[in-house]
Amino acid sequence: MSDTNLSADDQKRIAAEAALAYIKDGMKVGLGTGSTAAHFVIALGRKAKDEGLKLTCVPTSEATDKLAREVGLTVTTLDDQPHLDVTVDGADEIGPRLTLIKGGGGALLREKIVAFASSQMIVIADESKVVPHLGNFPLPIEVVPFGAQATGTRILESGKLFGCDGAISLRTDEYGEPFVTDGNNLIYDWALGEIPDPDGLGEYLSRLPGVVEHGLFLGIAHAALIGKADDSVDTLNH
Numbered sequence: 001m002s003d004t005n006l007s008a009d010d011q012k013r014i015a016a017e018a019a020l021a022y023i024k025d026g027m028k029v030g031l032g033t034g035s036t037a038a039h040f041v042i043a044l045g046r047k048a049k050d051e052g053l054k055l056t057c058v059p060t061s062e063a064t065d066k067l068a069r070e071v072g073l074t075v076t077t078l079d080d081q082p083h084l085d086v087t088v089d090g091a092d093e094i095g096p097r098l099t100l101i102k103g104g105g106g107a108l109l110r111e112k113i114v115a116f117a118s119s120q121m122i123v124i125a126d127e128s129k130v131v132p133h134l135g136n137f138p139l140p141i142e143v144v145p146f147g148a149q150a151t152g153t154r155i156l157e158s159g160k161l162f163g164c165d166g167a168i169s170l171r172t173d174e175y176g177e178p179f180v181t182d183g184n185n186l187i188y189d190w191a192l193g194e195i196p197d198p199d200g201l202g203e204y205l206s207r208l209p210g211v212v213e214h215g216l217f218l219g220i221a222h223a224a225l226i227g228k229a230d231d232s233v234d235t236l237n238h
């Protein structure tokens with residue numbers, strides 16, 4: 001038995017480094033957001049430089065855009081490159097069959113758009129993110145500011161239809177002000193504990209006026225690379 005005991009951050013780093021195996025010269029790469037994705041961006045910048053790779057990258061947030069440029073990656077927009085080869089991104093929870101909750105960092109909208117535009121989405125995470133069922137992490141839901149209170153009420157009502165019960169709270173920033181996304185929207189975090197029917201709830205939320213996007217990523221990820229405390233990386237498939 002290994003006596004290695006990597007920290008969560010090191011687990012994220014080894015998962016990110018393992019994802020480099022998916023990158024080949026000439027690829028168009030979607031870059032996720034968050035602390036795990038940041039490890040990937042840094043590792044990718046190093047690999048591109050060391051191996052002289054020509055990569056074109058589409059970031060999923062302003063923060064990732066800035067980091068990618070800092071590490072020397074070539075950055076463009078999805079409008080310029082509407083089809084990507086692979087996106088590598090983190091997750092807040094990884095449930096059965098690679099179902100995900102994302103959006104803890106507020107980037108779920110661009111992350112979902114970029115993942116959908118990619119032939120493959122590879123999730124990278126530390127082992128704490130793998131869960132037997134989704135919902136312990138509060139579900140982020142991005143809403144337009146207009147009528148946000150009313151949209152919140154509709155969201156709560158929808159939970160009753162899908163066996164979900166829990167409080168929603170408007171996300172705030174470090175100054176106690178409403179958190180504003182890169183798309184100038186707001187985010188509700190919905191503490192559910194468990195989501196018995198993620199597909200049903202996700203579809204319903206997608207149809208609610210005022211909801212821009214929700215953090216359930218279902219049927220989107222192709223594989224997940226999980227960095228573990230013993231310094232190994234597990235690959236999860238469907």
Ligand SMILES: O=C[C@H](O)[C@H](O)[C@H](O)COP(=O)(O)O
Nearest residue numbers: 034035036103104105106107
């Ligand atoms: O909006 C943020 C993203 O969905 C992140 O990928 C997610 O919150 C995981 O972040 P971290 O890698 O920092 O745990």
